[in-house]
Amino acid sequence: MSYNIAIASGKGGTGKTTVSVSLFQTLRKELGGDVVLVDCDVEEPNDALFFANAKLLHNNEIKQRIPIIHTDKCTFCRKCVEYCEFNAVVVMPSVEFAEVNASLCHSCGACLVACQFDAITETEQLIGQVNHYDTGLIEGKLTVGSAMQTMLVKELKKHIPANKLLVLLDAPPGTSCQVVETVSDADYVILVTEPTPFGLHDLKLMVQLLREIGKPFGVVVNKSGLGNEEVYQFLDDDGIDLLGNIPINKLFASNYAKGDLLNNIPLEIASVVNQFTHKIMLNLGL
C-alpha cells in the first residue's frame, strides 16, 4: 500500500506546483523510482513543464459513458427521468422528445436499468487522457469543453501504480468536487498558502473541508515576507502544524516563469524545501 500525500491550497497561485515539484525532486533523490507525482489539476496540468527532458511513455484515453435514448423505441414513460438523480434526462411526451444532457450526466447507468423497452444504449465520449512520463510523473488532461473534471480525477487515480512507496497528488485550486476527489484518499495533506488576506481566507475554507472529512494536514507558507502576519496567528490559534516557510524571492519566481524551477534554486529556498521534506518523511516514519 502506498502512502498518499495531497498538495492543495484553496487559493490559486499560492505555490502548489512549486511545492509539489520541489518535494518530488527532493524525495526522488532519496527514494528514486519509489515516488510518483500525479498532476490532478486536470484543467490545467503544468507539472510536466518543469521536467523539460521528460519523455511521454504512453497515454490512456479516458471516456465517459453517455446514454442515448432512441426515440423510435421510447414510450416516453419517464421512468428514466425518475431514476436520474442528476436531472440529466429530459423526456417530454407531448412533443415526443427524449434526450440525455451529457453535461449533467454522471454515467451512473440508472436510466439503463429503468428502461424496460431497450430504448437506451450507451456511447462513449472522450473526457480526457492520462499521460505517463518516464520521470515518474503522471498527469490528467481534460478534453477542452468537457466538464467532467471530477470523473477524470477519479479515473486518473486508478492509473497510479500500486507498488509505489509514496504518491504525491498535486490538487487543483479551490475547494470544489475535484479537489475533494483528489484529497479523499490522501493519507496526509499539505496545504500551501500565502500570507495575504485572500490566501488566508481560502486556507480557512480548506482547513474546514479537511477537518470535515477528517484528514491530517500541515501548512507550508509560500512567498513569506509578503502581506501580513495574520496567517501565522491563525495557525498558532488553531494549533496547525507549520511545515515550512518559503521566503519570497524574485530569482526563484523568474526561474519558475521560465520553467526552470529545479535548477539554480536559491539556497534559502532549497534549505526550506529540504527541511519540510524531512519533516514530512519523519512524520511518516520513512
Next chain:
Amino acid sequence: MSKTVITSSGNTLTSKFDKRFGRAEFFCLLDEATGQTSFIANEFKDANHGAGTKAAEFMVEQQVNKIISGDFGPKAKELLEKFDVQMVILQEELTIQAIVDRISKK
C-alpha cells in the same frame, strides 16, 4: 390560448417578480386573452442539478408560449429555443401585477 409564465417569488399578484428561472419560487401562469392568473410552486427550485432543464421541460409539457424571467441558463435556453417558446428577459424590480398590467395594456 396564449399561455404566458412569469417567474414569481410568491403566489400572489403583489409578489415580486423572481429573476431566476430554474430556481424561481413560483411560476405565475397568465392567460393573455382573458387576463386570468394562477400560481404553481416550482418543485425543482432546490434541485442539486439541472433545475433549469427541468423547469424548461415543465414549460414545454405545459405548452407555455412565452416565459418572462430575469435570465435563462444555457441548457434551458437551448430547450426553449428548440420548442419555440418565447423567452423574455426583464431586469426591472417589478411586481407580478405590474408585469401583467404592462402586457394587457394594448
Next chain:
Amino acid sequence: MARRISPRKVVAPPSFIGFKPYGVITENTDSVELLYEEYEALKLADYDIMNHQEASKLMGISRPTFARIYESARRKIALALVEAREIKTSYGNAWMEKNWFVCNDCLARFTIPKNITARTCPVCHSFNIALLNV
C-alpha cells in the same frame, strides 16, 4: 384576411445601420428602407453567387417568393443610387438563428421563435424593437 407572411430566414443581419451618399448637390431627405430579407437575398444571389433555387431553400421560402424579394432589393438599391437617397435597414420579416431582440421602449430583451409572426415587444407591444448583438 391576407395570408400571413412566412418568416424569411436570414443567416446574418447587415453589419451596418444604413448607407449615405456623399457629394450630392440636392439632398433627398426620403430614405429607402431595405429589409433584412432583401439584404440577405441580394447577398446570396449576387455576393455568394447562388442560384435562386439554392438561395430560396436557405431562406426557407419558395423560389418565386425569393425572386420577388430579390427584385424588390434591386429596385430599392437602384432607386437609392439614382436618386441619391439614404438606405436604412429594417428588420422586416426576417427570422434569425440567434434572434435576441431588445424593446427600445420597455428595455425587455426577448426571442422571437419562428411560430410567432408579430414583430412587436412581447411585454409592452411596442413596434420599436431592435436586434441585439449585431
